[in-house]
Amino acid sequence: MFFGDLASCLRLREQPVTCHPLSDPLRRWERPRRRYYRGLSITVSPALCETAAPFPSFPFAISPVLPQHHSSPPIQALGLNKKPTEVIRSITPRIWYSRMSTTNRPFLSTMLTNIWAFRSRQQLLRTLAKSPSPPPQALTPQRQRRGSSTSLSSLHSLEKGRKSVEAPATNTGTGTSAGGGGGAGGGGGHQWERDGGKLWIGGRTADGKEQYYSLGVIRRKSFDQESIKVDKSITKLTRVERRKRFYVYGFLIYVTGKRRKRAFTAKKLVLLNRKRVFISLHSIQRREVTISPQPPYLDLHPFDLPFSARIAQSPMDNLAKTVASRLGLEENMPPTPLDSPKREASPQVKKPLSMATELVYIDSATGVRDPYNAASVPIYQTATFKQNSATQMGEYDYTRSGNPTRSQLERHLAKIMKAKRALVVTSGMGAMDVITRLLKAGDEVIAGDDLYGGTNRLLKYLSTHGGITVHHVDTTKTESVIPFLNEKTALVLLETPTNPLIKICDITAISSLVHQKCPNGVVVVDNTMMSPMLMNPLDLGADIVYESGTKYLSGHHDLMAGVLAVNSEDLGEKLFFTINATGCGLSPFDSWLLLRGVKTLGIRMEKQQANAERIAAYLEDRGFKVHYPGLRSHPQYDLHARLARGPGAVLSFETGSTTISEKIVEGTKIHGISVSFGCINSLISMPCRMSHASINEQTRKERGLPEDLIRLAVGIEDVEDLIEDLEGAIGGAYEGSGLVPGQQEA
C-alpha cells in the first residue's frame, strides 16, 4: 500500500487542532525507525469513511498529544476537503514513507506510520485555521460506509440483531488484500474486520453527542485476562500479534512494539457478551497513554468476524449501565487524570531494579514527560488548565481533579508501592478518610486495638455518626479476627507494626481469611511505619495500602501528605472519585516536595534503621522492656521478618514509671519532643500524652496501652550522639528515684 493510493480517497474533516506549546518531540522520534510525530497524532478511521477503491476514504482525526505523552484530548476530527497528500504537503514538505505494508492489508498501524510527520506544527495549524469546518452532520452514515445509507442508529439496531446492513460481498474474501478486500463496495469496517480483533470505539458523550473516535487492532494480551474470557474476534488476533504492532486508536489504547517495549495494558474490559465490551476509559494504561476525559465509559464492539461490520454505538445502554452500577462507577463520573501504570522493564534492564534504585529513578517512559527533559519534575503551580475548545476537554482541567506534578508523584509512588494506582491527598488521615468513604451505614469494620489515635478517633466518629459498627480486636493475633468476619465486614484495618506497641499483624493470613469469608471485605494496611522501602502490603494480599506521606516518604517533616495505593482499578476509581469530590488532592508544591523526599527514602531509612537497631539494643541492655521487631526478643520477630525487609526505625520502651518517662523525654537534647516519626531528626514522645491522647484513658487502659510508654523515632544523626543523649536523660531521670530501669513504680 502506498500513500499515493490514499491520496485519491481521503476526505478530511476539520476541527481546530491545537498542540501543546511545549510539545516538539519530533526530533526524538525521528531517531528510531518508527516515525511517529508525537506532537500530533493522526487517526484514520474507516468507521467514518466513504469507501473508495482500493481504500475507503479515511477521515482523519488529529489529536494533540501533550508533551508528557500521556495525554490527549479526545480525537478531534480533521476534515479538510482536500486530498490527503495535498493536506499533508500543505502542512509539510516532508513526508516519510516508512513501514509500507507489503501485504496490502491496510493495517491502521501501517498507514499511520506512513503518514505521520509534520515538520512544522505551526504550518499545520495555519493550514487548519484556513480550512472551513465541516457541518456537524459530516458524520453521517454515508460518510461511514460508502453506498450505505445506514444510519448510526440502524447500525445500532444491527447490533441488536436487526440485520439492516449487510456485509458487502467483496469483503468475504481471503482478507489479505486491502485492495481487493476493500473494493468499491466494501465498507471500511470490513477491511479491518478480516484482520480480526479490531475495535471500533465510539460512543455518546455525557452531553449526548455521538463521537466516534477510532478503531484499531487490539491484541489479546491487552485485555484483562480475567474479564475478557474468550471472544471470537479476539482470538483471531494471533496474526496481528505476530506483527508486533498493536493499535487501538483514538483516545484510548495505543501502540506497542515489542522492540521498544512500549506495551500497555487495557484493564477492566468487562466482556458483556461475545461481541461487546464495556470499558472504563480511565483504566487504560500505557506509558504514553491517551486518556479520554469524556465520556468516562464507552462500549467497545470488537468485530465479529463472520458477520458484517459493527460500528460502535454507545449510548450507555442498560447492560452497560448495570455493569457500571455494579462496579460502583457512575456514568457521569468526572474525568480522571493519569492512571499509574505499572512499570515495565526497559529492554536494557535485564533484572528488576532494586528498591533503592527504583526510589530514585523516574522512568521517563512511565513518567510524565517534560519537553525540556527537566531533571526535576516541574511544579505545575496552576489551579486551572485551558482547554482546546468548549467541548473537547483535556486531561487536566482543574487542579482539584488532577495536576501533572501530582500525576508524576502518583506514578512514581505506584511503582514503588507495587501498585497499579497510587493517589495522594493532603494528609495520612485524609487518606484514611477517603478510604472510609467506601463505607455505608450498616457496614462493619474490624480494626486493631493498638492503633494510631487519629485512626481510632475517625473510626469512633463513624461509629457514632455514620451507622458503622467498629470492632477493635487484637489484629496481631490472627485468630481474634475470625469471629468478626461476616458478610457485613467491609473494611479490615491493619497497622503493622502497630502504633505505639510495635506489634505485628500477619497481613497475609488475615487478608486470605477476609477474602475467603467476607464477600465485600477490603483489607486496608497502614504502612506508614515501614514505608515501601521495607514492606509492600499489596504483595502480601492487602487491597488498599495507605501511608502518611508526612513521615518516611517525605522524611523532613516539612509537609503533610497521605498516600493511597491499590491494585484494583475499581477501588482506584472509587478513591479518586472521593478525592476529586471532596477536594483533598495534594497540592502541586507539596506533591513536588514529596516526590523529592521519596528519592532519598532509601538512604534515610537505611541509616535510621541502623541507628534504631543500635538504640534498641542499648535500651534493652539498659534493662528496659523494648518493643522493636529488630530485636530477637520481639515475640513476633520471625513473623515480621517474613513480611518486611527490615524492622524500621520506630521503637518504644516501657520504663515502669510515667514520672521517669516524662523526665527521660524532657531530659533529652538532640531528640525532639514531638509527635510523628519518619523525619531525619530523632524524635521522642509519650504516646499516651501526645499522639494517642485522643484515646481516652479508660480505653487506653482496657487496650493495655502503658501510660509510661516512650516512643522513639530514630533519625539519621550519629548514633553515638543519640545514645549519649538518651543515656544522659535516663541517668538524670533515675537519679535519686530509687528505681532502676524496667522496675515498676509502686
Ligand SMILES: N[C@@H](CCSC[C@H](N)C(=O)O)C(=O)O
Ligand atoms: N495532635 C495530633 C497528633 C498527631 S500524631 C501524628 C502521628 N500519626 C504519630 O503517630 O505520631 C492529632 O490529634 O491527631
